Amino acid sequence: MAIRRSSSSLVAALIVALAVASIASAEVLFEERFGDGWENRWVKSDWKKDENTAGDWNHTSGKWSGDPEDKGIQTSEDFRFYAISAEFPEFSNKDKTLVIQFSVKHEQKLDCGGGYIKLLSGEIDQKKFGGDIPYSIMFGPDICGYTTKKVHAIFSRDGKNHLIKKDVPCETDQLTHVYTFIVRPDCRYSILIDNKEKQTGSLYSDWDILPPKKIKDPDAKKPEDWDDKEYIPDPNDKKPEGYDDIPIEIPDPESQKPDDWDEQEDGEWTAPTMPNPEYKGPWEPKKIKNPNYKGKWKAPIIDNPNFKDDPYIYAYSNLRYVGIELWQVKSGTLFDNILVCDDPEYAKKLADETWGKLKDAEKAAFDEADKKKQDEEANNEESDGEDENEDESEDGDSKLDSEAEEEKDTHDEL
Numbered sequence: 001m002a003i004r005r006s007s008s009s010l011v012a013a014l015i016v017a018l019a020v021a022s023i024a025s026a027e028v029l030f031e032e033r034f035g036d037g038w039e040n041r042w043v044k045s046d047w048k049k050d051e052n053t054a055g056d057w058n059h060t061s062g063k064w065s066g067d068p069e070d071k072g073i074q075t076s077e078d079f080r081f082y083a084i085s086a087e088f089p090e091f092s093n094k095d096k097t098l099v100i101q102f103s104v105k106h107e108q109k110l111d112c113g114g115g116y117i118k119l120l121s122g123e124i125d126q127k128k129f130g131g132d133i134p135y136s137i138m139f140g141p142d143i144c145g146y147t148t149k150k151v152h153a154i155f156s157r158d159g160k161n162h163l164i165k166k167d168v169p170c171e172t173d174q175l176t177h178v179y180t181f182i183v184r185p186d187c188r189y190s191i192l193i194d195n196k197e198k199q200t201g202s203l204y205s206d207w208d209i210l211p212p213k214k215i216k217d218p219d220a221k222k223p224e225d226w227d228d229k230e231y232i233p234d235p236n237d238k239k240p241e242g243y244d245d246i247p248i249e250i251p252d253p254e255s256q257k258p259d260d261w262d263e264q265e266d267g268e269w270t271a272p273t274m275p276n277p278e279y280k281g282p283w284e285p286k287k288i289k290n291p292n293y294k295g296k297w298k299a300p301i302i303d304n305p306n307f308k309d310d311p312y313i314y315a316y317s318n319l320r321y322v323g324i325e326l327w328q329v330k331s332g333t334l335f336d337n338i339l340v341c342d343d344p345e346y347a348k349k350l351a352d353e354t355w356g357k358l359k360d361a362e363k364a365a366f367d368e369a370d371k372k373k374q375d376e377e378a379n380n381e382e383s384d385g386e387d388e389n390e391d392e393s394e395d396g397d398s399k400l401d402s403e404a405e406e407e408k409d410t411h412d413e414l
């Protein structure tokens with residue numbers, strides 16, 4: 001008995017030890033909650049400064065939040081470019097799980113703009129970080145007009161950006177949401193929003209990172225004697241005798257020479273013509289099934305000589321920076337709780353402890369702010385409900401639309 005008890009408690013102790021070890025083993029490469037001192041960890045880029053289109057960040061919890069003391073960084077000027085980055089100890093995700101996670105809130109009812117972050121490799125001049133600096137991975141929501149409302153997940157390799165082929169819709173309301181991208185060493189991935197899995201699969205099938213494994217043989221040619229006519233004219237069908245003698249038109253049998261027709265003056269009377277009901281068009285032999293039909297010719301599928309399998313398509317050997325680089329028509333996007341680590345459980349816990357803990361209070365604060373705004377608008381309409389106001393807002397909208405179009409163009413270059 002005594003032996004048994006001690007062995008079972010040993011097992012229990014082992015389980016506890018394993019659980020502790022698995023939590024302790026999470027490697028956190030970067031975690032930013034935007035508490036005091038955040039400005040020492042981040043470098044604001046000079047990108048677009050000389051054109052006066054570089055926007056500034058506001059360290060705030062925004063107009064509504066679950067905790068006014070829990071701040072992030074928010075874009076604060078309309079029609080501006082934003083570029084900011086932070087460095088972390090160089091990391092290779094080869095043979096490891098990579099987790100990228102952050103929260104984002106679009107307070108401005110975003111109609112066109114990004115809410116994504118980038119991981120960059122190697123060494124960059126952070127003061128020059130911007131839209132044209134190559135990145136390794138880009139991840140997060142992107143909204144533009146009615147057509148673009150999706151989560152980007154882009155792997156960049158050898159100067160080419162590979163977008164996810166599956167559609168992953170993003171959140172479009174004005175509340176905080178957590179976006180998580182998990183890339184595993186078996187080349188499988190998951191995309192989560194608010195700790196719920198929205199998409200999962202394989203890097204091989206959901207991106208075109210590698211060239212296709214099999215292709216149609218480009219050198220194959222249809223053999224000369226390949227008969228791909230399914231029907232042929234019946235060689236035994238013969239044109240009936242006299243077929244070509246049938247006239248196309250005949251004199252109208254119904255017509256009669258008018259009574260007052262004067263052959264002296266009007267010339268010889270001829271009946272008007274009409275289509276001949278007997279005439280069936282030029283003769284054609286009837287069609288029969290071709291006994292030599294071989295089916296449609298198809299090039300044989302062969303192994304693609306340009307395909308080189310790469311079990312490490314997910315891996316980047318020197319990840320080193322987190323960057324946010326955006327163009328915003330309307331500002332108000334707030335980032336917080338940025339995490340890069342190797343443990344999905346750790347990320348889940350962080351999301352629960354931040355977004356999860358505050359989301360109900362944030363929703364209540366938003367509803368209150370929304371109600372206040374609506375009351376104010378109703379009051380304004382009562383006091384000066386004139387056409388003038390409407391015209392103004394229409395002009396504003398059309399300006400936004402044209403900017404939105406421009407933004408779409410930039411998006412296509414991703």
Ligand SMILES: *[C@@H]1O[C@H](CO)[C@@H](O)[C@H](O)[C@H]1NC(C)=O
Binds near residue numbers: 060061063076
């Ligand atoms: C920063 O955000 C707060 C809260 O939304 C706002 O009151 C303040 O005006 C903002 N400051 C700037 C410079 O945009």
